[in-house]
Amino acid sequence: MPKVTAATVDATPAEIEAAIAALSDVDIARLVKVRDFFAYKLRALGLGVEGKDLLQEAITRTYAGDRHWKKNKVSFVKHLEETMRSIASHVPDELKGGIVVRAAEDVSPRGREGVPVGGGTPDSRRVASAREQLAAIRKTFADDVEVLMVLEQMEEEKSGPEIQRELGITENDYETIMLRLRRGIDRDKGWRV
């Protein structure tokens, strides 16, 4: 017997407008946080999307029909998060792996400890910017070894449970550390868009 699933239904422009009006203050605060992290990433990597416009860009693309909100499948908030994630997901190949390491060396004779500024190719500037931002984040938590250890694991794209296993900490410990990380990032508004 074939599995019966509900057909996906795209929202109409009027429904999109109604959904925007219906966003709660907490929904918006959540979207703003998501936007800020993705926007920060894009800005730090010099990838050209103005951070403050990322959420508006998600709305525009949805309204224009470039992104479809399957209203009977996901909430409007989830759809916007997914759209922002998609917009922010592309990291050019030239910024990955070995090529980047060479580019970084080109602009920084002092190696990974240095903070190269200006000069070099556009890609090397992006690498330098990313390095600078990572250094700034680490500096924010210079006095909190636990957060630094979690950050290091996050840089390796480890999930929450993986980080807990790797560091031998409980879920509660992890949540407490993540709370400090979130609050620290929030406090350091210099990077905010």
Add this chain to the structure above:
Amino acid sequence: MSQRSDPERLAAVMNALAERAAGATDQEIRDDAEAAGVDLRAQGARVRAALADAVLRAKKQRLLDAAEQHKRAVAALGQRTARLPVAPATRRALVARVIARRPETRQQVLTLQHREFEEFTDRDVDSVLPQLAALGLLDDELGEE
């Protein structure tokens, strides 16, 4: 440590924090806002207005796109009709060629003028030609596309 580049490391941290924010409970969001001194209501009003503005701009863009498309269609039609022959005999011959090459158009042409092609006046031909041009049925005959 892996061979990940700094951009990849930074991207991984920000992606993880974004995922974390997306999955946060309402209470976490409220607590974080309070800790950071963010007025959720004011922020909500500000962002909602910006999003409504984005919709307005998208609407305007949609209208501009439609207008541009219409303009292009009109220009294309103008180009086609501008290339129509002037001499009545040549114009009639052109319609005859189209009908001969595309027999299915014969009925359309006849329906347009309510009479047999052989009985068409020059005025009938003048009336039918732009319509055939608009349908793109003269493109081959006129050497377009």
